[in-house]
Amino acid sequence: MTASCNSSTVYSAKDFKSEVKPVWCPGCGDYAVLSSITKAFADLGLKPHETSVVSGIGCSSRIPAYTNTYGFHSIHGRALAVGQGLKLARPDLTVLVAGGDGDGFSIGGNHFLHACRRNVDLTYIVMDNRVYGMTKGQPSPTTESDWDASAMAPPGGTGMTPFHPLAIALAAGANFVARGFSGDPNGTAQIIAEAIKYPGFSFVAIMSPCITFREEQREWKEMVRPAVVEATTDSAQAARRLMTDDGFNIGVLYRGNRQSYGKEAKVTSTAAALEAEFAL
Template sequence: MSSEVRFTDFKSDKQPTWCPGCGDFGTMNGMMKALANTGNDPDNTFVVAGIGCSGKIGTYMHSYALHGVHGRALPVGTGVKLANPDLEVMVAGGDGDGYSIGAGHFIHAVRRNVDMTYVVMDNRIYGLTKGQASPTSREDFETSTTPEGPKQPPVNPLALALSAGGSFIAQSFSTDAQRHTEIVQKAIEHDGFGFVNVFSPCVTFNDVDTYDYFRDSIVDLADEDHDPTDREAAKERILDADKEYQGILYQNEESVPYSDLHGLDSNMADIPDGAPEGAMDLVREFY
């Protein structure tokens, strides 16, 4: 891995087609900076994405990439990492992709603790399909398909991750460039499944969860007396419905990645006789 790598090395020659002002620009920039800061480069990075506004992020980044189907990015990322542990695997998605059709995969990816990073661009709406309520939309959020609101509580992805045994759970704000980059970098450096939910405002279809709203509402845990290794303290913050937190909510510093537990440390492509003994049985377990 090159020490000379810059975040611009991760930029492709494709121009994003996101709406001007979309929070996904800042989310992606932070991902690229975090990858460069950790010494990774495009030749050892694999970006997997699903469907939604975030889906083409692999096209906009210069690395190995796969644009998968709706809700299925995490199984692909898991397969890539187990097949080639030398790759830095980053999975990107949205709140609809990850917490609706992909919710089952999310829970199991968290509990397996495969050593990869999952960045979710949470704009609390379905942006690509013109503004329907998503799993994280407010209970009274009015859209064309929910004119009186969804009338059900929003999904709390941080609580789902904690209850599933998450070893790294964090939240960031796409426009707070330095903190967002720092948090994603910590997720990459974590030994295990690094999960970052990113407040990434939709400027076209969501006029409630705006940049101004998050700037006024976010409480940065860097300014609080919060110990991220204290699971009970993390639970208290995560279940606090009155505040929007930024920072590392929880980190298990003794986390052991799935591959280390099962001895899957060899690149399957480099083994003439195929995968390590028992490896494919473990992979089939996921499907």
């Protein structure tokens, strides 16, 4: 992190990467997502010092330190709270919140719902591998109900219905909903760039395989396909598509037209004037 570059500098994807070596396992999908994010930043002509990446806890949540932006690696489940606070205090910054399925949909589930509703102008990326990797492979909210290859899962799986992130985001009011796949880094970079540009709360679920605890996810690359339909602005239509979706259609699903949360504060008073309101 050395000084250089004046304001007219054009930054490449490499400029958005730090020198910190990721803790991820070889072959982890998150490497490609990191590249997609930095490519999207560069493609949009953003500046590292005016960009912020915020996360919680988990394998994928280590991502801020691997970027050369203003990062915040916060606590488990609270990335969206930190990210929204930052964006509301600093609307001039580009804020990208990133993390995993456990962080975002289990411990952080309530914040996810309300972030969709609140519709602050930021982008939320979830690298979904349907497992808790950092703690050695427990079922997550998006894990298939019959998956039981885990020391903590009961035989036959949890029996719990997997969480449907896109449907929930749509129902809760997210303004932009898309699905990406780490094995398609260029396509994912394009989706992320569009999500960042799009006003309001943009949610991008990225299938990012955990080859250590979910080796079968190596097959995802054979299963995904670009969605055959264009994105819709009709939430009812988007919902119908999600109800018949097998989870492997890639692309932008929904673009809404809700007003972003918050408005520019206009200074109309001072501390002294406010105090005078209490004076006798």
